[in-house]
Amino acid sequence: MQLDWFTVAAQIGNFLLLLWLLKRFLYRPILAAMAARQQRVAAALTEAQAKAAAAEALQHDYLARQQEQTASRETWLTQAREEVVAQRQIWLAQARTEAEEARGRWRTELQREQQEYRRTLQREAGQRLLALVRRALHDLANAELEAQMASALLARLHALDGETRQTLAQAARDGCAILTAFPLPEPQRRTLTDGLQQFLSPELNLDFRSDPTASFGITLTTPSQRLAWTLDSYLDGFAAELQALIPPAGGDNASAYDQA
Amino acid sequence: MTISPDQTILFEFGFVRINATLVFTWLTMALLVGSARWTTRKLSATGELSPWQNLLEVLVEGVQNQIRDIARQDPGPFLPFIATLFLFIAICNLLAVVPGYEPPTGSLSTTTALALCVFFAVPFYGIRRHGWRGFLHLYLEPTPLMLPLNLIGELARTVALAVRLYGNVMSGGLVAAILLLVTPLVFPALMHALELLTGLIQAYIFAVLATVFIAAAATAQEQTANLSQSRR
Structure with a gap:
């Protein structure tokens, strides 16, 4: 084993130089790149977490709005149903009233027609009676x-x-x-x-x-001047009295019907 | 046949003797620094990594993890020293398979220089971390009577570091040379392959032992400080 102290010293110097060079050109850049990547990943993670939080907040907001809309829709539907029921009641009441009025008018009209028919019948009967009497008296004249x-x-x-x-x-x-x-x-x-x-x-x-x-x-x-005693004048007087007793058809009742 | 590249003198001027050890050391340094500079010139902190950057990051991160596992503390301060030791020894040993290349680690001067670096690195990191007083107190533990033994222990492990690496590398080359003389076929190639493995293992062992010594000093100092505080 030979030990060259100059070589030892030179190798120590070489090693220290290599240490400095590698620290400058290898470890520092590599560690910086790794740290930058870690920071970038951490930033990306933070951003992702922030986005996830924002998305969650948006989801909560959306759900809240959806619930609110559902609630308002239910309220609106309930209100609409109540309004429909109320309107239906109103229309039913109006329909009943109109039906009652129509029925009343119909009854009035029916009564009027019945009265008119009765009067027409009475008048026709009176006229026929008059004609019969007139013809009988003419036959006897x-x-x-x-x-x-x-x-x-x-x-x-x-x-x-x-x-x-x-x-x-x-x-x-x-x-x-x-x-x-x-x-x-x-x-x-x-x-x-x-x-x-x-x-x-x-x-x-x-x-x-x-x-x-x-x-x-x-x-x-x-x-x-004119002074007469005729059968027709008698019968005309009788007819006038009959007409006075039986008003003509479509008289007061017709006007009452029109007013109704 | 030369046992050590120190014996190959290329240039001599006074006490300055440029031998093969220094020349191959410079070549190795140039290779390491050049490749590191070339690789780290275009580092990417985003997106895809180049294979070389990936390799260097794996290497640096691996050393960091090893230091963290062994020292149980932040690997930052120790990383340049330990990683440089490992890279230099490993590259020297790996290049031993290149014909004509004589590994500087096969020189006792180189391994002594590296062991001395470790020898001075232990107090350097210890003092840097805990100060002069705390570090020197380590040699008086558990009793001042142990000071000679502690100092001998420091020297012995430094010598052991130097001789172990030198012996392994030198013996590998020597065995290959002897085998080349005895059985020129097959066996030298196998021994070279084995030499690659042992070279890497030696680099790993040297780096691990250096880490252990440095970390032991720091840990012992912390334990001493804790014991002193508990006694008070």
């Missing part, structure tokens, strides 16, 4: 019956008040005619002439006319 009516006409002249009689006499001076459906026999003519001259004027000049289409009865006509 003849000159002798009209002669009887001459007496009735004279009796009506007697019943007139003085002023009317005066007016009629004044009108008769310009001409006076007796109109009958059948030609009057001579005795009735004479009786009528005498009676009218007595009541109206002695110079009364009567003109007797007959018209088959005229109403059964005797009619005294002057240019301005």
Whole structure:
């Protein structure tokens, strides 16, 4: 074994130089790179954790909003259901009211129609009765019956008040005619002439006319006045009374219906 | 046949003798520093690593882990010293298979120099960590009577470090040379392969022992300080 102390010293120097060089060119850069990588990884981890935390916060926020929306949706649905039920009740009530009103109108209309029908029936019955009576009386009418009516006409002249009689006499001076459906026999003519001259004027000049289409009865006509006793006038009076008793159809009730 | 590359003198001027040990040491240093400089010129702290950077990082991290496991403390202060020891010895031993290369670790001068470095590194790190007083007190433990034995122990382990490495490396080369004379085929190649293994193991052992000595000084100092505090 040989030991060269110069070599020993030189090797110590070499080793220390190598130590310094490797420390400068190897360990420090490598350790720095490793530390930088570790820092980068740590930063990436921190960032990832921060992002995870942010994502978790977002998830919580989203879940909270979802729950809130679900709750508000439930509230809205409940409110909407209540409103629908309330509106349904209102519409049902309105429908019931309208139905009741329609039913009332229908009843009123029905009653009105029933009354109108009854009145129409009554009127038709009255008219038919009148027509029947009229036809029966026309069938029974003849000159002798009209002669009887001459007496009735004279009796009506007697019943007139003085002023009317005066007016009629004044009108008769310009001409006076007796109109009958059948030609009057001579005795009735004479009786009528005498009676009218007595009541109206002695110079009364009567003109007797007959018209088959005229109403059964005797009619005294002057240019301005007219005095008659006819079957039609009786029946017309009866019809007027009947009409007074039975109002025409579509009267007061119809106006009441329109108002409703 | 030369046993040590120290005997191969290439240049001599006075007491300055440039022998093969120094020349191959410089070559090895140039190779180490050059490759380190070339590799660390474009280090990447992000993304993909180059294979060389990956290799160096594995190496540095491996040394760090070994120091941490052995010393039970932060490997930062010891890393350059221990790693340089390991890299220098390992590269020297591995290059021994290159024809014409004579490993500087086969020189007792080199191994003595490395052992002396460890010898001075122990108090250096101890004093740096705990101060002069605390470190020198270590040699008086457990009793001042043990001071001579402690000093002898320091010297003995330094000599043991130097001789162990020198003996192993020198014997490997010597055995290969003898085998080359006896059986020129097969066996020298096998012995060279074995030499690669033993070279790496020797580098590892040297680095581990250096770590143990340095860490033992620091740990012993801490234990001494703890004992002193408990006695008070």
